Amino acid sequence: MMNAAFLKMINVIVEEFSHSYLVPSFLTLFMKSSVAGDWVTQHAKDPRVKLVAAKMKKENYRPDALIEILHTAQNAFGHLPLPILHFIGKGLKLPGSRVYSTVTFYHFFSLKSKGEHTCLVCTGTACYVKGAQAILNELEDKLGLKIGEVTKDNKLGVQAARCIGACGLAPAVVLDDEVHGKVLPADVLAMIHEKTNAHEQAGTE
Amino acid sequence: MNRQELNNFIEKEKEKLAEKGSKAQIRVCCGAGCLSSGAEELMNSLKEEIKAGNIDAEIIPTGCMGPCNQGPLVKFDPGNTIYQKLETGDVAPLLNSHLLEKTPVTEKLLFADSRENPSLNADEDPYFKKQLRIALKDCGHLDPEKIEDYLLLNGYQALDKALFAMAPEDVISEIKQSRLRGRGGAGYPTGLKWESVYRYVNDQKYVICNGDEGDPGAFMDRSLLEGNPHRILEGMALAAYAIGASKGFAYIRGEYPLAIKRFETAIKQARKLGLLGKNILGSEFHFDVEVRIGAGAFVCGEETALIASIEGKKGNPRPRPPYPAEAGLWGKPTLINNVETYAAIAPIINNGGEWYSEIGTAKSAGTKVFALAGKINNAGLIEVPMGTTLREVVYDIGGGIQGGGKFKAAQTGGPSGGCIPEEHLDVKMDYESLVNLGSIMGSGGLIVMDESSDMVDVARYFMEFCMDESCGKCVPCRVGTKMMHDLLQKICQDNATRIDLERLEELxxxxxxxxxxxLGSSAPNPLLSTLRHFREEYENRVRETSPKHNVVD
Amino acid sequence: MNIIEININGNAIKADAGQTILEVCRQNDIEILTMCHMDGISDVGACRLCLVQIEGSNKLMPACTTKVMPNMAITTTNERIKKYQKITTELLHAERNHTCAVCVANGHCELQDMTAKLEITHIRYPHLFPDCDMDTSHPWYIMDHNRCIMCTRCVRVCKEVEGAHNWDVMGRGHEVRIISDYHTPWGESETCTSCGKCLHACPVGAIWPKAISQGQLVKNPGMINDLVEKRKMNL
Incomplete structure (x- = not known):
């Protein structure tokens, strides 16, 4: 742990030498600050932060509960903002790289907002054989959204699922948790408009 | 609750049932398929109509009945009459006609739109007649959110029998005698697996239920978990008793929220009745189950990756041996079976291993659940004895190709499987026969393709799947699948040469x-099987030599 | 010690039952090619260069993680194994950006040595050249993802020997990348101790000290194992 006086001294040295080619740049090694601490103090009253904190406590801060806690956090926030990952990493005493690598490994977790409304197109085999690609093409043509993209106003996000297990109803899409089966590209667009009143060519993020 | 108390509880439930007498039962299919075709609104309107008309009937939400394509489905008991494609407007006339006037509504009967004489009793329809439902038996009949329903249908009797009349060794030998093989795809004999975990001595062992049904086009596990969760729970408890485990995990895909909810409900109910927890039914056996939710990674269906995921890590597989039977979850001996395997356990203990072994073929005993999908008329969930031919499945049960088209191929085993062409329609569906054709049984997804399907594109589709789902740990899978995908893409875009095709085969x-x-070692299967059966489609699309490149070899 | 007898390439050899095939082969001067293996850290069996054939098994097994068993008959090299080793090496070349002439590790690179050893003259697969960046934020070191072969030796040495766990692998499939902390610049790492062990662990020119240019990088991966051994001795 670095004490404040020492950090101050380093700051002075860095400042002094900042114009010189011979900056003792390794000193910046001692100037790290904590991202998680500040953010969590600012948001301590946010019920979503409280929820994540409670879940960590319930799981006894066991590192092997990481995925469970990430599920809770994603349910609360809709996605996983970086400060929350710092918060979880600190709580479970897990290295940041380990938390981040787990989050990016599983496609269920998202670092970016998925949009207020989501349109999840199933691209499982049955849906693929029955025209899921046509739906994706239509969404791209009419809304300018590719898989994983969100409209500028964050109203709508398009995602693809590997298989939602509704193969008997192929092709299927999931609009905000409601499964719609045997849909045509035009149906999907109509349903989306109903949900979001999104304008065509809304532009992508 | 001990054994006696549970029996008293069941007796009371039986009395309640007897009081109801011949009251009509209306079962509404609440499988994922029917729910998305509007089963919930249908059920609400049924409830309202019954209340308004003061009709003496009971409404029971059930799990998947099977013919998902015809949903939403409603079954009237007694009589076993299924009505299909119902809308809220149909409810009042239907109740009036079927229950009050006792005349069935012929035009709404199951398969009324495709058969001349739709059957009044659904079991007489060829769709059900050809099937033998063991794993799916009570699925679509009982209310999956009520443990009482399961208990009334002999539920947890197998656990009772095992705990009080059988030693763990007896349970294992019964499973061995049944010749049951793992239903997750590889077909490893279940009894042998149990025995090897049993033999490792350790104070802590684990039982895992693999419900990470990642194959696109497969929804058997989902329907079983949603339609009859207690059957899976009982199977897990029996396995735990046999191998000496006290803790179980059910790993269920995050994409299946309903299955997770119903399975968690089932666990709570079972705990309440003393069927899970300490001293189950007053015996010395302790066992409890927790649900773990998958987070969207196909590779987690692989057992070592699944274990890593339960431990809160990335789903990276590790080399075997050591197998999970020796060192699995947290390094302890661990038994992993598929959902469908667990669904077969209780019937085997109840009826004996010999009974089960007599069903099916010499090497593949019992029944298999298939999820029919694609260009087929009766898409849905079916269960047939092993050794049923593909022709019977596609034409007799599946009702043939949609729009009267021509059968081209059936894809089994998802991204790890292959395509079966028309000339092999009479292949018997069992583990060995499918492997001989370059496909695999897999978890049971069966996707039918007609003449409009481009087989090179099908191979590309599955390769893209494997490329995206590869964990990236080993070089062949990480880079090899990407290279193969790019080469297939090149063929699909008519830019490839014969040398590309050779490279593809070598890779x-x-x-x-x-x-x-x-995942990696089976990723080339769809490519190899389409190359084997549809080689001309590849040959027709590659040029002899490349005019632009001077290729080194 | 539980001494057992095994057979490697037709020769009877005595080995300890707890040893891996790789350890036994190295003790007996039998060549096994490796890339993701490094003495002193755990094995993951990821590069697939050490695959050997074991009689009675139709699958090739990685020598680094497979333990010897009594009467095991092992073939360490044959035409099939050589062919697969060549393809693996070619794929590693094609995966990112490996051009020896402009590389700091030129002449001191395990991938380069492997390529020469296997007598590879051309890479038959198209180079993928994915969009990788270079992390120059650390005051002393550079991490160039374009040259990384994802052997994860740096990840393991950082986690197991240094105990810092600065590195890990993000994403999956062909989009995996080595990351520092929360995919933040290496120079801003809260965990890195700047010990430099990952530089020595890296078999190629992906991590190197800033003061070095083409062909000047010399590494000493053996020092990692020496370190581990010395710690065990607790002098």
Whole structure:
């Protein structure tokens, strides 16, 4: 742990030498600050932060509960903002790289907002054989959204699922948790408009 | 609750049932398929109509009945009459006609739109007649959110029998005698697996239920978990008793929220009745189950990756041996079976291993659940004895090709499987026969393709799937699947030469032989099987030599 | 010690039952090619270069993680194994950006040595050249993802020997990348101790000290194992 006086001294040295080619740049090694601490103090009253904190406590801060806690956090926030990952990493005493690598490994977790409304197109085999690609093409043509993209106003996000297990109803899409089966590209667009009143060519993020 | 108390509880439930007498039962299919075709609104309107008309009937939400394509489905008991494609407007006339006037509504009967004489009793329809439902038996009949329903249908009797009349060794030998093989795809004999975990001595062992049904086009596990969760729970408890485990995990895909909810409900109910927890039914056996939710990674269906995921890590597979039977979850001996395997356990203990072994073929005993999908008329969930031919499945049960088209191929085993062409329609569906054709049984997804399907594109589709789902740990799978995908893409875009095709074949063999886990070593299967059966489609699309490049070899 | 007898390439050899095939082969001067293996850290069986054939098994097994068993008959090299080793090496070349002439590790690179050893003259697969960046934020070191072969030796040495766990692998499939902390610049790492062990662990020119240019990088991966051994001795 670095004490404040020492950090101050380093700051002075860095400042002094900042114009010189011979900056003792390794000193910046001692100037790290904590991202998680500040953010969590600012948001301590946010019920979503409280929820994540409670879940960590319930799981006894066991590192092997990481995925469970990430599920809770994603349910609360809709996605996983970086400060929350710092918060979880600190709580479970897990290295940041380990938390981040787990989050990016599983496609269920998202670092970016998925949009207020989501349109999840199933691209499982049955849906693929029955025209899921046509739906994706239509969404791209009419809304300018590719898989994983969100409209500028964050109203709508398009995602693809590997298989939602509704193969008997192929092709299927999931609009905000409601499964719609045997849909045509035009149906999907109509349903989306109903949900979001999104304008065509809304532009992508 | 001990054994006696549970029996008293069941007796009371039986009395309640007897009081109801011949009251009509209206079962509404609440499988995922029917729910998305509007089963919930249908059920609400049924409830309202019954209340308004003061009709003496009971409404029971059930799990998947099978013919998902015809949903939403409603079954009237007694009589076993299924009505299909119902809308809220149909409810009042239907109740009036079927229950009050006792005349069935013929035009709404199951398969009324495709058969001349739809059957009044659904079991007489060829769709059900050809099937033998063991794993799916009570699925679509009982209310999956009520443990009482399951208990009334002999539920947890197998656990009772095992705990009080059988030693763990007896349970294992019964499973061995049944010749049951793992239903997750590889077909390893379940009894042998149990025995090897049983033999490792350790104070802590684990039982895992693999419900990470990742194959696109497969929804058997989902329907079983949603339609009859207690059957899976009982199977897990029996396995735990046999191998000496006290803790179980059910790993269920995050994409299946309803299955997770119903399975969690089932666990709570079972705990309440003393069927899970300490001293189950007053015996010395302790066992409890927790649900773990998958987070969207196909590779987690691989057992070592699944274990890593339960431990809160990335789903990276590790080399075997050591197998999970020796060192699995947290390094302890661990038994992993598929959902469908667990669904077969209780019937085997109840009826004996010999009974089960007599069903099916010499090497593949019992029944298999298939999820029919694609260009087929009766898409849905079916269960047939092993050894049923593909023709029977596609034409007799599946009702043939949609729009009267011509059958081209059936894809089994998802991204790890292959395509079966028309000339092999009479193949018997069992583990060995499918492997001989370059496909695999897999978890049971069966996707039918007609003449409009481009087989090179099908191979590309599955390769893209494997490329995206590869964990990236070993070189053959990480880079090999990407290379193969790019080459297939090139063929699909008519930019490839004969040398590309040769490279593709060489890479396919290489990835198959050298990958670390099952995902990589089976990733080339769809490519190899389409090359084997539809080679001309590839040949027709590659040029002899490239005019632009001077290729080194 | 539980001494057992095994057979490697037709020769009877005595080995300890707890040893891996790789350890036994190295003790007996039998060549096994490796890339993701490094003495002193755990094995993951990821590069698939050490695959050997074991009689009675139709699958090739990685020598680094497979333990010897009594009467095991092992073939360490044959045409099939050589062919697969060549393809693996070619794929590693094609995966990112490996051009020896402009590389700091030129002449001191395990991938380069492997390529020469296997007599590879051309890479038959198209180079993928994915969009990788270079992390120059650390005051002393550079991490160039374009040259990384994802052997994860740096990840393991950082986690197991240094105990810092600065590195890990993000994403999956062909999009995996080595990351520092929360995919933040290496120079801003809260965990890195700047010990430099990952530089020595890296078999190629992906991590190197800033003061070095083409062909000047010399590494000493053996020092990692020496370190581990010395710690065990607790002098």
């Amino acid at each position: 396919a063999e290489y990835v198959k032989e050298t990958s670390l886990c099952g």
